[in-house]
Amino acid sequence: MQVVLAKPRGFCAGVNRAISIVHRALERFTPPVYVLHEIVHNTHVLEELRHRGAVFVEELEEIPTGAVTVFSAHGVSRAVAERARNLGLRTIDATCPLVSKVHRRMIRLYDQGYDVLVIGHKGHPEVEGTCGQVDGPVAVVSRASEIDTLQVRDPQRVGYVTQTTLSVDDTEELLKALRRRFPQISEPERTDICYATTNRQAAVRRLADQVDLILIVGSKNSSNSNRLREVAQLRQTPAYLIDDAGEIDPRWFAGVHSVGISAGASAPEHLVTGVIDWLRRQGPVTVMEMEGEEEHISFCVPELDGEPTGLQPGR
Known part of the structure; x- marks a missing residue:
């Protein structure tokens, strides 16, 4: 393997x-x-x-x-x-700090009289915290299909912020629909989706083209971990989200010769090591790390x- x-x-x-x-x-x-x-x-x-x-x-x-x-x-x-x-x-x-940056933009848009849209998953703690930065009503948009029914005071003064852990691919489709509905929409200079989310999704996208199956280490309520699984599946590569090696099902590996492993932004590295150890107990494996983005942000x-x-x- x-x-x-x-x-x-x-x-x-x-x-x-x-x-x-x-x-x-x-x-x-x-x-x-x-x-x-x-x-x-x-x-x-x-x-x-x-x-x-x-x-x-x-x-x-x-x-x-x-x-x-x-x-x-x-x-x-x-x-x-x-x-x-x-x-x-x-x-x-x-x-x-990257979420705080989204909060500051949210407040700035609201103070300038914009109708502010929050692109994200309804009920997620980050989205609730972002919406709660201003006193007025805020629309949360999760799907492109919701955009046609949005009610705004002035279509010329609409802006948006984005949950930091969204799927880059899914969000781009939603933004295209927003731009069609509101051609003058105020957009951030750089995407609100954080560097870590973007980098990890890009890595899984490349990984999915190299292996037969992908394991994403992360908890079920982790937004960014779920997005990693979805990125792999969109590339037609079977992918499973697991909290740790104890959730691995040996039946997943029938006919599988190569396995990719990634981890969500809140998953510690020792859990990845545990998954590798589990695979080694099943038989001989070779382990390599793909080339990828070096992160030096702290x-x-x-x-x-x-x-x-x-x-x-x-x-």
């Missing part, structure tokens, strides 16, 4: 930053440290942080007054931040010494 590893794969800079923030909070403050929603969408990452003293909650009201509380990498609405202030929580914002992680900016009651 030949095993080909996608490059790049796994953790992105925003995920690294968010996880590091929780680790530093656990080191600096007496556990438990509370995290609103999943810090990132990966069951193994969450379990490791729980073991160290992180408590994941879905509602701010579950958190004791004065407790250290981390907002997840997906970002939160202004209403959530305000409610945290009113509850007296000491908050740390682990929102990915984001600053706050020190959390004392009570710094960004960690204050009501901040």
Whole structure:
């Protein structure tokens, strides 16, 4: 069996930053440290942080007054931040800087009087946080078929932002439909789909042309991991999304001579190693990494010494 590893794969800079923030909070403050929603969408990452003293909650009201509380990498609405202030929580914002950039564009468009569209998956935490950056109504668009029925105040003043973890291919089709309906639509200078999502999808697209089957390591609720599986399937290559090697079905490999492996942006590399080890237990394998984009992006992680900016009651 030949095993080909996608490059790049796994953790992105925003995920690294968010996880590091929780680790530093656990080191600096007496556990438990509370995290609103999943810090990132990966069951193994969450379990490791729980073991160290992180408590994941879905509602701010579950958190004791004065407790250290981390907002997840997906970002939160202004209403959530305000409610945290009113509850007296000491908050740390682990929102990915690329998501924060989308928030700033959202606010800028709204302040300039545009009808703002959010392209993304309804109900996803990132989309809810983005919509909640402004006080007025915001339309979430998930499919090109929804565009013809959009109601806007002025077709000449429409703008959009995009969830950072969407499929590049699917989004391009949706944008073509938006441009047809609103020829003067305000677009970002560069796509809001983040570099990590774009790079990982491009790598899987190339990988799908080289192998018989692809395994994507990532959790079922991870948007970017699901998009990687879809990218492979669009190339007519069978692909499966697995949390870890324990979810592999040996029946998938009937007649398969080459396997590609990638991992979503919130999946740690040791899970990829576990998949390779599983394959080795089935028989001889050769492992190679494909050529791909080198990623050197990193984001600053706050020190959390004392009570710094960004960690204050009501901040």
